[in-house]
Amino acid sequence: SDTVALIVAAGKGERAGGDVPKQFQLLGRVPLVEHARRAFAGHPAIQSVLTVVAPSQEASVMGASVAGGETRRESVRNGLEAIAATGGAARVLIHDAARPTIPKAIVDRLLEALDNARGAVPVLPVADTLVRGGVRIGDVIDRSTLARVQTPQAFDFAAILAAHRAWPEGEEATDDAQILRRAGYDVVSVVGDPLLDKITYPGDLALAEARLEASMR
Numbered sequence: 001s002d003t004v005a006l007i008v009a010a011g012k013g014e015r016a017g018g019d020v021p022k023q024f025q026l027l028g029r030v031p032l033v034e035h036a037r038r039a040f041a042g043h044p045a046i047q048s049v050l051t052v053v054a055p056s057q058e059a060s061v062m063g064a065s066v067a068g069g070e071t072r073r074e075s076v077r078n079g080l081e082a083i084a085a086t087g088g089a090a091r092v093l094i095h096d097a098a099r100p101t102i103p104k105a106i107v108d109r110l111l112e113a114l115d116n117a118r119g120a121v122p123v124l125p126v127a128d129t130l131v132r133g134g135v136r137i138g139d140v141i142d143r144s145t146l147a148r149v150q151t152p153q154a155f156d157f158a159a160i161l162a163a164h165r166a167w168p169e170g171e172e173a174t175d176d177a178q179i180l181r182r183a184g185y186d187v188v189s190v191v192g193d194p195l196l197d198k199i200t201y202p203g204d205l206a207l208a209e210a211r212l213e214a215s216m217r
């Protein structure tokens with residue numbers, strides 16, 4: 001049964017800034033999105049990789065691509081529909097191009113967890129104290145009950161496709177696990193990895209670059 005990786009790379013990267021959207025900025029001379037594509041293409045359990053990009057950026061990515069939408073949710077939907085139109089898949093890993101480093105063990109854990117669930121996501125505990133925000137901060141929120149959700153997120157393909165189709169237009173979702181849950185399915189967690197943290201703000205890429213250089217010494 002085949003497993004497809006779907007990389008979403010159609011965002012504008014407004015918070016990170018720069019001359020080109022963050023997913024096309026270079027980490028060790030290679031664009032972020034290409035790091036992710038290679039990681040999936042090199043995994044023995046993954047048969048194909050599809051990248052969702054803005055129509056104007058289609059020439060900037062290697063391999064198969066499809067046009068993205070106005071929001072991340074719409075970009076994922078476009079990718080899922082493209083996979084469905086070409087025969088579907090058994091499983092799909094949905095991933096942010098803004099997370100360039102994908103440990104093989106994470107993919108292994110996610111696919112193993114999918115044996116007993118329709119969805120699996122990597123999560124990490126929250127390290128900082130959490131409060132309600134504001135000029136004067138508000139109450140502390142008990143972080144021991146919370147988790148940070150990363151990508152890749154692994155799904156039974158038919159279930160996540162149906163969940164996306166059932167999602168109300170006009171409402172947004174920042175990841176796909178919440179879309180699967182809304183459709184009534186359980187999503188299980190596996191232990192995430194700090195290497196999967198997202199490039200979001202100016203400076204995140206420089207930190208990733210420093211980490212990459214340190215790992216090569």
Ligand code: CTP
Pocket residue numbers: 008009010011012013014015016021023052068069070071072073075076095096097098099198199200
């Ligand atoms: N994404 C997408 N299509 C969109 C919006 C986001 O494919 N319309 C992708 C981004 O390219 C990124 C991932 O979703 O790989 C996670 O989104 P985020 O980190 O928010 O990226 P951007 O939306 O590009 O950044 P920002 O919100 O700062 O503008």
Ligand code: MG
Pocket residue numbers: 011
């Ligand atoms: Mg965004």
